[in-house]
Amino acid sequence: MNLLITGGTGFVMSVVAREWLERHPDRRVVILDRAGLDEMGQAWFSAAGDRLTVVEGDVRDPSGWAAELNRHDISTVVHGATVTPISRGSAEEAARIPPESLMPATIVDVNLMGTVQLLEWARKKPSIKRFIYISSGSVYRHQGPDWAPEPLPEDGYVAPLTLYGISKFASEMIVNRYADLFALSAASVRLSSIYGPMDRTTESRNFRHVPNRIAQMALDGEVIRPNSLKPIGDYLHSVDAARAILALTEASRLRYRHYNVASGETTSIGDIIGWARQRVPDLRFEVADETSANVIQDPALATGMWGAYDISRLERDTDWRPRDGREAFHDYMDWLVAGRS
Template identity: 70%
Template structure:
């Protein structure tokens, strides 16, 4: 079994590639990415490097990678190559609008990169399934209609950013290719992901709240949120990897779109409390937004900012997310071992 992972040297996709190799000593992974393995990725993949092939090329240029992929016995594809131009988390970062820096590149990579991969996949009968990695950014800011319900996959779609727009457009293209060419394909919409291998890369430089709190706590820094009340559906990268693999393994997929999240919301105050269990002397001080090192809007509690309904993936697979505190503590342990040793 050989899995092709586009964008596989980055954050979530690198964890997926490693998870695929760890579970089966005979499995192989091929990574297609514009960036090669950085120092952290080289260390991360070292135990399985003999079963990993890295093709360094631009997803938009099939002439640079299609022949190399033709030589591999690819049986499944996870297309995660993307540009994630998000700016949020501190007062200074919130002032930036990274989408304005190169908007055409975002649309080209996120949409036309998907088309290029689909064109390759449809001509290779050995590919039995393709999973497209989408995002909760395709959802609107409000919903569902009934208070307290998690956000389902049907409806509530109204992307406002080029990132979300390009992701939703790609989902629709994946669906159409599936119908036209008989591909077994589905899209996964990720909630707020943090965890192992979360670092600044060429295509993504953003850290969700659990990442920031874990690093501040382990470094002995004072955590200064603007509020303890903001929420998020936070899911650890290892859980996301296992969820995607469960969809690759499923005998049949009954849906075209699947949410992947924890299925519940967690506040900044909750996460600080979890961190304090590992770092008892941790200090947290509510601060004005201009002095805070974690800035979130307390009003963002619904739609893409709230809990994601994960009933579909629970129906079609045996995957379940770990409890939030367990996953967060596992990430703190990973940081201590791999980033601070």
């Protein structure tokens, strides 16, 4: 019984794929993605041999992939294919021209109708026992919970403002309805801010969260100039995120339709710089104004989707637990160093 991952040549989904292959040496992974494996992806999967199949196709167009997928004995689906509108310019440019305004119809079409097409294919396959949809913390509003400083739960506080978040939440609801209509075991996971191995610039994603940027700058010997040491985020290493997703694919029972996948706590820019200095003792940093800062984040964004996510559902239904934040960050820095040698 094999795993299908859509969007599997990208960031988090490629980590999910390799974790599955390492966990199940007698099984296969089938990736459906518009993009093939780039150089980093080929190196990442070098040990997979013939247990990895990459099908290049648009998730919206089953005529280009359904017949090929039907050849494989697929029991589990992780649907991560998505369009994430990312600014390719400066923060000032993004403020003037919201990235989603450049391709609004494409965002909705891929994120929503791509999900519908995959569900249509999956519902006709009795072999499929679990369907996991990869959603995002972007479905949440900017404030909450009401009883600060508690982490943000899955129920309530959902009020997406962007087309990305709206399309993600709409897809969650469609997954729920298909699960009811066709007796499909399905759930959606809402990722917090993910960093770690395999994060690189691709056609659909060109964004690095604060831990990635600080780790890279520290190893490059660059002076880190944050606009403040106080801004926070719920940051999770990509390997931990992958293991959480796989834990849900293998859980004997899913008691909920929505699960946060996060560290469950916040970490500040100051914390991350401190962790980086433990690996690079001569790291230099100085707080700067926004005109000269190279790490800019709004200190006011500290609740709702920007704060800590409640992970108690995930911990109740699986044996997954996040690693200590410092340990995970150092693991990422070690991975970067190994890649540079």
